[in-house]
Amino acid sequence: MALLENIGQATQSLVSNPLRSILTLIGIAVGISAVLYVVILGELTQRRINERMESLGVNVLSIRPGASYMHGVHTGGSVVNLSWDDAREIDSVSTVVTATVPIYSSNGMTKYRDKNWSTRITGTTPDYSQVDNSKPVVGRFFNEIEMRERAQVCVLGATVKDELFAEESALDKTISVKFKRFKVIGVLESKGESWFNPDNQIFIPLTTAQERMAGKDYLSSILAQLSASDDYEEALFDIESTLRRNHRLRDDQANDFRVRRQDFYLSTIQDTNKELAEFIILIALISLVVGGIGIANMMLVSVTERTREIGIRRAVGANRLMIMIQFLVEAITLGFAGGLIGVAGGMAINVIVVGDDMIMPWFWMFNSVLICMAIGIIAGMYPAFRAANVDVIEALHHE
DSSP states (O other): OHHHHHHHHHHHHHHHSHHHHHHHHHHHHHHHHHHHHHHHHHHHHHHHHHHHHHHTOTTEEEEEEOEEEETTEEEEEEOOOOOHHHHHHHHHHOSSEEEEEEEEEEEEEEEETTEEEEEEEEEEOTTHHHHTTOOEEEEOOOOHHHHHTTOOEEEEOHHHHHHHHTTSOOTTOEEEETTEEEEEEEEEOOOOOSSSOTTSEEEEEHHIIIIIIIOOOSOSEEEEEESOGGGHHHHHHHHHHHHHHHTTOOTTSOOSEEEEETTHHHHHHHHHHHHHHHHHHHHHHHHHHHHHHHHHHHHHHHHHHTHHHHHHHHHTTOOHHHHHHHHHHHHHHHHHHHHHHHHHHHHHHHHHHTGGGOOOOHHHHHHHHHHHHHHHHHHHHHHHHHHHTOOHHHHHTOO
C-alpha cells in the first residue's frame, strides 16, 4: 500500500508541473526512440544482407585474373590467363569443388524497339543458374544443346527486363545485343543491389559470347562451388596448385589470379554496418544520460520547492527512509514513463519508415524501459538523499 501511495504522490507531483515534466520526458523518450530505430534498422539491414548472401550462391568462390604489371609497375588492367581448361581441371582435380562455371563478360548496348540500355553481357554455361542461385521466374535458362550450337538465345536480369520491356512480357521476344539478334528465353528473379547490380545483366551461352561475339578464348572469371563452407582452405589449396601448374609459375612468383568468396564484399559491408550501428547506439545512450541529468535537475528543483511539505511529513512521523523512498519513486516513475513513451515513439517511427518489414526487438524494448528506470534511480538518488536530510525545523519555517 505504501508503494502505491508513493506512486500516486509521484504521479500527482508530475502532473502538478506539466511543462517541466513533459520536457524531461521528451529527453528520455528521444534517446529510447533513437536506440530502437537504430536497432530495428540494423536488424532489417542484417536480414537483407543475409538474403543477398544467399542469392549470390551457397559456398561459391570467385576466381579472377590478377593485376597486370609491366616492368614491375601496375598497369591498372588484368592479365589474360584464365581458360576453360583451367575450370575443367579444377573440377576434376579437387574433391571438394562440386562444380566450376566459366564466365566471359563484357559491357554492351541492348535494344528492343525504341528502347536502348547499357548492360553487362555474361557468357556462361547452363550450370551457372544452379551455382549462382539464379532462378528464372519466367521461361528457362539455356541448355547444353544451345551451348554446342552457339545459339543466339539470352536470359535477362530483372533490371534489363524492366528497362527494355517495362510491364510487357519479354519471353520469346527478339532483342539486339551488340547489334546481333537474340531470342529471350527467360527472365531471372531480382537479387537486389549489393556492391554492384547483379540484375543488370544479360546471360548468353559461353560459346556464343566467345566465338560469335568477341572472338576470344580466355575467361573473365571462374565460379567454383564447394561441397561445404568448411572446405574453403582445401579448395583454395587445390585451386592454387592447379592454376600455378597450368600457368607455369615458379616458386618465387606470386599468383597471377585472385580467389575470393562471392560474399566477401557483403561480409565487409555487414561488419561495417554492425560497427556503425553500435556507434549510433552509443550516441543514443549518451542522450539517455543527458535525459538522466534532466531528471536529477527536476528532482533537485522539486526538493527545493517542497521543503515545507517535507518538513510537515517529518513532523507527523515520516522517517528519512520514507522521504527518500518517496522521491526515488518519483524519479523512477519519471524514467519509466519516459521509457514507455520512447518505446511507443520508436515503434511509430519504424512503422512509418520501415513499414511491414519491421522486426519487433523485444529484448531492446524491454531493456529500454529497465534502462530508463535505472537512470531514474541513479538520477534520483542524490535529490532523494538531500530531501531525506532536510532539517525539520528549517523546513517548517521555509516559505
